[in-house]
Amino acid sequence: MIASNYQVPHSLETEQSVIGSLLIDPNSDNAQRVFSVLKPEDFYGTHHKIIFEKMRSMASKHQPIDILTVSDGLKATGSEGATGGLGYLAEIAKNTPSAANVIHYSKKIKEYASERYAIEKINEATRLLIEPSTLSFGEKMEFVQKLVTDASENGVTGRKSGLKNMAELLPEWFEGVENMFNNPDQFIGLKTGIKPLDDMLAPKFVVRGSLFVIGARPKMGKTTVLTEMAKNVSDDGMTVALFSMEMSNQQLVERMVSQKSGLNSDMFYGGTEDDFEWALLGKAISDLSEKPNIWVDDTAGMTLEHIQSECRKLKRKVGKIGFIGVDYLTLMKAGKADRNDIAYGEITKGLKQLAKELDTTVVLLTQLNRKLEDRTNKRPMPSDSRDTGQIEQDCDYWMGIYKDSVYNDKADKTLTELIVRLNRHGKAGTAFVDQKGLCLFDTDKTHAMARADMATANRNTPNHKDF
Structure with missing residues (x-):
């Protein structure tokens, strides 16, 4: 298990920089790439998850994105209090000098998310070995290897095992269809x-x-x-x-x-x-x-x-x-x-x-x-x-x-x-x-x-x- 003097990998400042960049320049190619690559669960801060999910939803519907429209969207869903609302969005945008490095920041967020997922799988493997069960040692090790493979695969592709909602899968599927049209030999x-x-x-x-x-x-x-x-x-x-x-x-x-x-x-x-x-x-x-x-x-x-x-x-x-x-x-x-x-x-x-x-x-x-x-x-x-x-x-x-x-x-x-x-x-x-x-x-x-x-x-x- 994680020692108390260590923090789970994350950076709230990097998450703020991504959200701020998207508020400053939401229509750029870089912004569209971030919306397609990052997922709300990649963010560590719960308030950042909610904000990014709203912005991503607005982008998919081709709605205008700025401080006011995002604030109104959060208010309409009752999320204004949990996210800091207009004031927090304005502060993030003000403290983000440029949107030029948004791809670099988004990669860091993705890496932190993969590290957290790996820690989750390793903890699961540890519990599997510690807790009493009817499984043989060989069966336990097979599960452990499967958990390590899940963590490794997530670091490369972003995929996670377990139940997923169809609404989450559809954008991913459509992105795959677009990629197949553009790069048929690769897919x-x-x-x-x-x-x-x-x-x-x-x-x-x-x-x-x-x-x-x-x-x-x-x-x-x-x-x-x-x-x-x-x-x-x-x-x-x-x-x-x-x-x-x-x-x-x-x-x-x-x-x-x-x-x-x-x-x-x-x-x-x-x-x-x-x-x-x-x-x-x-x-x-x-x-x-x-x-x-x-x-x-x-x-x-x-x-x-x-x-x-x-x-x-x-x-x-x-x-x-x-x-x-x-x-x-x-x-x-x-x-x-x-x-x-x-x-x-x-x-x-x-x-x-x-x-x-x-x-x-x-x-x-x-x-x-x-x-x-x-x-x-x-x-x-x-x-x-x-x-x-x-x-x-x-x-x-x-x-x-x-x-x-x-x-x-x-x-x-x-x-x-x-x-x-x-x-x-x-x-x-x-x-x-x-x-x-x-x-x-x-x-x-x-x-x-x-x-x-x-x-x-x-x-x-x-x-x-x-x-």
């Missing part, structure tokens, strides 16, 4: 970098705060799709965190280098005398080294709590995570439950909450049931998920991967279907890519559909694989 969802898939998911792409599940049988290329996304997102300058229980860190590095260079990974074992290939390999290693924004973790028997903890630490370290990849669900160490689907359901719920908490996307790979291979049409469905019946409820996107060549000798060897079965934010459909080695390549949809139809037509001819 759209996650682009996977796989063009046919992005074209289908446009214009929202993969909305932040979402759980994106990729399901497939073995040999379909789940991990290839995941690492291709990681490469593309990191190329755009965003941080990626990959958690793999199937592959080691070295194997993940090998895949990333292969995809970055376009080289077949066999070269890394047999070598080459081709100078051009050595040049491609050197450039790929250099590019990945110069952009150290891909983080990997191959911890065995990984738990949901481990992933949550590592991602929260990474978020505090780098500020923003482009996406989090988990390979794959049924290799994770699940908690105790009566049935596997309930245990894994707790993991999918936790990953969905993590995506929302960190304002990112979690891409989760999952193995599908062998039973789907008994069907004539073996293209995957969400219901094919093994021991993970709750996935359909928790995920925002569900995409299956299908290669007909796994089942049909006469099928196109590289054609791969990315089948979006569920999209809570847009349309579903199928995107086509060519999968060659560990790399994905765009392909024309019309041509790809013709190749897929030809493979289907050949399915019942002799010599196809019998699974």
Whole structure:
């Protein structure tokens, strides 16, 4: 708890300077920026909260702002006595020599507000550890990390957890809409970098705060799709965190280098005398080294709590995570439950909450049931998920991967279907890519559909694989 000889971070003089600047020059660009960035609760003084809230409301309604109009507005709401009324407003305006530094003053107010919020969260964490409860130490520490993340996020974005009134959210939402119009690339969802898939998911792409599940049988290329996304997102300058229980860190590095260079990974074992290939390999290693924004973790028997903890630490370290990849669900160490689907359901719920908490996307790979291979049409469905019946409820996107060549000798060897079965934010459909080695390549949809139809037509001819 805060010692008695310390004061909660604040500065009434700085708050007076902001209000005075707004009274002097309420129509400037700087004033409009202050009205959009600061919130009444950012002010420490209760009287300043009330005054700023009134001025902000007047600004949103395009009403004139000066000492008299603000005083009349406070009087009309019965707040004159609590704020000092006309006399206090006149004193503030008189003691503010210029409105030129209003942005600097408003940033200081925002910093003090974030520090107070952090203190509130730390005190809450202290109470959680001190007060008796039925929670285990691990559960308590998870809550503590969540509280620290809330405080850190507030310092960057100004967001606070907890109930919010719709009237408070609407101006924030509209400001976001205006920002999207002015800077569309900055506010759209996650682009996977796989063009046919992005074209289908446009214009929202993969909305932040979402759980994106990729399901497939073995040999379909789940991990290839995941690492291709990681490469593309990191190329755009965003941080990626990959958690793999199937592959080691070295194997993940090998895949990333292969995809970055376009080289077949066999070269890394047999070598080459081709100078051009050595040049491609050197450039790929250099590019990945110069952009150290891909983080990997191959911890065995990984738990949901481990992933949550590592991602929260990474978020505090780098500020923003482009996406989090988990390979794959049924290799994770699940908690105790009566049935596997309930245990894994707790993991999918936790990953969905993590995506929302960190304002990112979690891409989760999952193995599908062998039973789907008994069907004539073996293209995957969400219901094919093994021991993970709750996935359909928790995920925002569900995409299956299908290669007909796994089942049909006469099928196109590289054609791969990315089948979006569920999209809570847009349309579903199928995107086509060519999968060659560990790399994905765009392909024309019309041509790809013709190749897929030809493979289907050949399915019942002799010599196809019998699974």
